Amino acid sequence: MAYEFKLPDLGEGITSGEIKKWHVRKGEKVEEDQTIAEVETDKAVVELPSPVAGVVDDLKVPEGTKVNVGDVIAVIKEEGAPAEKEAPPMRAKAEEKVKEARKPEAKAPPAGEKKVPVLATPATRMLAKQLGVNIEDVKGTGPGGRITDEDVKAASAKPPVKPAEVPAKAPAAAPVGAEERIPMRGIRKTIADNLMRSLARTAQVTLVDDADLTKLVELRGRINQELAGTAKVSYLAFMVKAVVTALKAHPMLNSSVDDEKGEIVIKKYYNIGIAVDTDRGLIVPVLKNADKKSIIDISKELVHLTELTRDGKIGLEQLKGSTFTIANIGSIGGLFSTPIINYPESAILEMQQIRDMPRAVGGVIVPRKVIYLPLTIDHRVVDGAEGQRFLNDLKRYLEEPELLLVNMV
Amino acid sequence: MVVGDIEVGTDVLIAGAGPAGYTAAIRCARLGLDVTLVNKSELGGVCLHRGCVPVNTLLHVFRLADDCKGAGAMGIKADGLAVDYDKAYEWKDSVIKRLEDGIRDLCLGSGVQLMEGSCSFLSSSRAVVSGPSGNQHVNFKRAVIATGARHMPFPGIPFDGKVVLNPDEALYPGGVAEDVVLLGGGYAAMTIGALMAAQGRRLTIIHKGERVLSFLDDDIVRPVMEKFRAKGIKVYSTPSWAVTKSGDKMWVEFVRDGTEDSVETGKLIVAIGLLANTDGIGLENTGVKADKNGYILTDDNFHTDDQAFYAIGDVRGRHCNASKAFREGMSLAEILAGRPGWPEYEATPQTISTDPEIASAGFTEAKAREAGIEALVGRFPFTASGKAVSVGKTNGFVKVVAEKGSHRILGVHVVGPDAFDIAEEGVLAIEMGARLEDIVLTLHPHPTFCEAVREACAAALGESTNIVSKKAT
Numbered sequence: 001m002a003y004e005f006k007l008p009d010l011g012e013g014i015t016s017g018e019i020k021k022w023h024v025r026k027g028e029k030v031e032e033d034q035t036i037a038e039v040e041t042d043k044a045v046v047e048l049p050s051p052v053a054g055v056v057d058d059l060k061v062p063e064g065t066k067v068n069v070g071d072v073i074a075v076i077k078e079e080g081a082p083a084e085k086e087a088p089p090m091r092a093k094a095e096e097k098v099k100e101a102r103k104p105e106a107k108a109p110p111a112g113e114k115k116v117p118v119l120a121t122p123a124t125r126m127l128a129k130q131l132g133v134n135i136e137d138v139k140g141t142g143p144g145g146r147i148t149d150e151d152v153k154a155a156s157a158k159p160p161v162k163p164a165e166v167p168a169k170a171p172a173a174a175p176v177g178a179e180e181r182i183p184m185r186g187i188r189k190t191i192a193d194n195l196m197r198s199l200a201r202t203a204q205v206t207l208v209d210d211a212d213l214t215k216l217v218e219l220r221g222r223i224n225q226e227l228a229g230t231a232k233v234s235y236l237a238f239m240v241k242a243v244v245t246a247l248k249a250h251p252m253l254n255s256s257v258d259d260e261k262g263e264i265v266i267k268k269y270y271n272i273g274i275a276v277d278t279d280r281g282l283i284v285p286v287l288k289n290a291d292k293k294s295i296i297d298i299s300k301e302l303v304h305l306t307e308l309t310r311d312g313k314i315g316l317e318q319l320k321g322s323t324f325t326i327a328n329i330g331s332i333g334g335l336f337s338t339p340i341i342n343y344p345e346s347a348i349l350e351m352q353q354i355r356d357m358p359r360a361v362g363g364v365i366v367p368r369k370v371i372y373l374p375l376t377i378d379h380r381v382v383d384g385a386e387g388q389r390f391l392n393d394l395k396r397y398l399e400e401p402e403l404l405l406v407n408m409v
Numbered sequence: 410m411v412v413g414d415i416e417v418g419t420d421v422l423i424a425g426a427g428p429a430g431y432t433a434a435i436r437c438a439r440l441g442l443d444v445t446l447v448n449k450s451e452l453g454g455v456c457l458h459r460g461c462v463p464v465n466t467l468l469h470v471f472r473l474a475d476d477c478k479g480a481g482a483m484g485i486k487a488d489g490l491a492v493d494y495d496k497a498y499e500w501k502d503s504v505i506k507r508l509e510d511g512i513r514d515l516c517l518g519s520g521v522q523l524m525e526g527s528c529s530f531l532s533s534s535r536a537v538v539s540g541p542s543g544n545q546h547v548n549f550k551r552a553v554i555a556t557g558a559r560h561m562p563f564p565g566i567p568f569d570g571k572v573v574l575n576p577d578e579a580l581y582p583g584g585v586a587e588d589v590v591l592l593g594g595g596y597a598a599m600t601i602g603a604l605m606a607a608q609g610r611r612l613t614i615i616h617k618g619e620r621v622l623s624f625l626d627d628d629i630v631r632p633v634m635e636k637f638r639a640k641g642i643k644v645y646s647t648p649s650w651a652v653t654k655s656g657d658k659m660w661v662e663f664v665r666d667g668t669e670d671s672v673e674t675g676k677l678i679v680a681i682g683l684l685a686n687t688d689g690i691g692l693e694n695t696g697v698k699a700d701k702n703g704y705i706l707t708d709d710n711f712h713t714d715d716q717a718f719y720a721i722g723d724v725r726g727r728h729c730n731a732s733k734a735f736r737e738g739m740s741l742a743e744i745l746a747g748r749p750g751w752p753e754y755e756a757t758p759q760t761i762s763t764d765p766e767i768a769s770a771g772f773t774e775a776k777a778r779e780a781g782i783e784a785l786v787g788r789f790p791f792t793a794s795g796k797a798v799s800v801g802k803t804n805g806f807v808k809v810v811a812e813k814g815s816h817r818i819l820g821v822h823v824v825g826p827d828a829f830d831i832a833e834e835g836v837l838a839i840e841m842g843a844r845l846e847d848i849v850l851t852l853h854p855h856p857t858f859c860e861a862v863r864e865a866c867a868a869a870l871g872e873s874t875n876i877v878s879k880k881a882t
Contacts, residue, residue, distance in 0.1 A: 125752035183441035
């Protein structure tokens with residue numbers, strides 16, 4: 001008759017274990033007390049002896065599977081046994097063997113203990129949970145061994161044997177009104193998650209260079225005068241054009257890593273993410289196919305995208321698919337910064353403020369329009385030298401903007 | 410409500426809006442989490458729509474009528490008194506609706522996003538909800554499976570909603586004169602059996618094992634069995650059974666007192682156990698593991714083998730119980746908010762709507778002996794309760810189980826009037842680790858049924874005779 005071998009109670013409140021190794025195979029003959037499996041619990045590796053003699057009819061779970069106490073893990077066909085049974089004495093026997101087989105450090109519970117539940121009120125048990133104290137281990141000092149709040153607090157003051165499951169750090173009490181708590185959700189949460197993911201998965205390094213924009217400032221002034229208010233080209237539009245032109249020469253900066261497949265994906269299209277500051281937080285709309293657009297078209301589109309974003313009307317499609325990101329903190333101020341990559345891209349450029357700064361031109365110190373350009377790269381795919389070469393090209397296009405015309409489509 | 414084809418995102422997606430699911434959802438929302446609750450047409454779950462609530466609502470109606478009919482000695486003239494079935498079932502539906510509306514208001518008022526439909530997981534971060542307004546994809550960070558359990562069919566005899574019914578379907582109003590056979594002797598079988606008995610149906614109960622409600626002490630079940638017998642309900646115990654079906658007729662073959670017997674019926678109710686509602690929810694697309702009955706395996710913090718998934722309520726198996734489901738919902742919400750979950754509790758109150766009602770929590774006398782605990786037992790019959798005598802409901806008693814040495818109360822069992830409510834004092838006593846003296850020395854309101862709990866504790870201490878005789882003055 002078939003005997004269903006269930007994972008016996010392993011004691012010490014252990015409710016599950018992992019089948020580490022089967023010592024028998026299906027169809028194999030087993031003797032009573034022969035070890036049929038090794039089970040790993042959080043405390044020890046335990047050998048399970050067969051409570052009956054017979055032939056292994058079925059092993060219910062493969063090695064490495066987690067099983068709970070009471071789960072049938074094997075079926076053993078007993079030889080010559082009179083009837084189907086799940087005989088308690090046999091189970092008890094298996095448990096006994098388990099206790100013997102347990103490693104010495106795993107102490108058996110003293111007989112007679114833990115028959116009745118822990119003597120503590122629900123509120124005291126909750127306190128124990130909050131303080132990460134295993135209430136079963138606390139010695140009660142109250143009447144009849146009752147565990148009091150004080151007992152629990154005293155136990156929590158001792159260094160714990162193992163770290164508490166939940167690091168429930170109670171926040172330091174602050175005077176009423178001195179703090180405000182805002183749930184971390186929505187866009188704030190998304191921003192936080194994206195940035196943490198970026199920092200956790202990439203090797204970021206920031207290179208900083210500057211560029212003399214004096215000529216670009218003049219050129220832009222002339223163009224905008226020429227347009228006479230019908231349109232306006234922005235520094236950002238020039239930056240987008242210069243970046244795209246430089247990216248073509250340095251394709252690794254327009255790539256991303258497919259972490260799952262372990263492949264670098266080099267993109268032959270140029271979608272530039274533009275970090276926009278909004279009331280709700282930082283949002284990055286995408287200017288698509290920037291290489292195929294004129295500076296004036298880019299200027300117009302940037303105005304449009306920024307407005308949509310600030311008004312919260314930006315569509316999901318317009319937030320997807322960027323290949324390189326430009327952040328423009330310069331409109332607010334600051335000398336330089338270290339931007340975080342918009343994962344999974346491999347680089348991000350910060351546009352700092354254009355400032356009047358002293359520069360040596362032809363051996364003479366003169367005031368020039370200077371911008372700092374921090375570039376953060378994912379060092380996994382872009383080496384420092386390549387990053388700097390990109391910056392060198394970018395700098396050239398910005399300092400000699402007519403060069404952009406040469407490369408214009 | 411979210412509709413349309415755009416993908417929605419949520420932090421916590423809860424599949425199943427029964428006691429476990431909706432409680433978790435409301436608490437999560439109040440803790441500031443972004444939570445979406447998927448409701449498969451029954452907000453409040455089986456408990457509210459097909460279980461505890463409707464059964465007890467209907468029972469109240471039929472017992473109220475019975476009480477009136479039996480109150481001639483009190484001066485009630487009940488000639489011609491009858492229950493209008495249509496009205497009674499309308500009342501039941503109105504109760505459900507009112508309570509369901511209440512849950513909906515609580516959910517929406519707390520900021521829970523409700524989605525109607527059935528939820529199927531596509532991966533560990535994505536699910537599709539198929540509802541009246543089409544398919545909606547949901548991206549989630551964490552998911553809670555609270556899809557509950559359903560009745561297991563008799564092997565080879567599937568439920569058909571007509572002649573082979575599960576206990577939920579057996580709430581039907583018509584056909585009072587039919588012969589009904591009920592298979593099973595557990596909680597669900599006794600609950601629906603009690604309703605059918607109250608409705609005056611011609612019922613035969615066939616169960617395995619020596620007696621019904623085998624998890625309770627024999628003496629607690631006895632008044633219920635006596636009442637069944639008085640109502641003409643046959644209760645048979647059998648070691649084995651078989652069902653054959655031909656058209657709308659069924660024959661149950663079983664062994665009665667060592668000889669084979671057979672009973673023919675046109676209505677079979679099968680209440681032989683529960684199955685987890687884990688089929689068709691896409692578990693295969695996740696790392697969640699279940700046992701062979703489909704019950705989801707979790708650790709003590711409701712975490713499954715898939716890091717993104719938790720499970721609460723009946724879908725975890727063990728004891729299916731609404732009180733437990735509420736508790737698990739609350740505890741999990743705390744865990745999801747990064748706080749410690751709630752601690753272990755000692756006693757799960759069981760409520761069985763038989764006549765008389767049974768409420769039971771903690772160690773039974775038999776369980777205490779099995780565990781090697783020397784038990785002190787006290788009983789107090791309702792025949793000695795002033796309140797019970799005055800309302801004419803003296804059937805039953807309160808039984809208290811305590812540890813002999815410490816007098817610590819370990820179990821409280823009530824069979825009798827208002828059992829559900831008065832048992833709670835005992836549940837609190839168990840959780841507090843109270844001694845018999847704590848209850849004996851506490852004043853109880855008078856005249857009440859709950860005085861019987863105090864008297865049972867006194868009886869355990871051997872002081873009942875005095876107290877009872879004092880009451881008689």
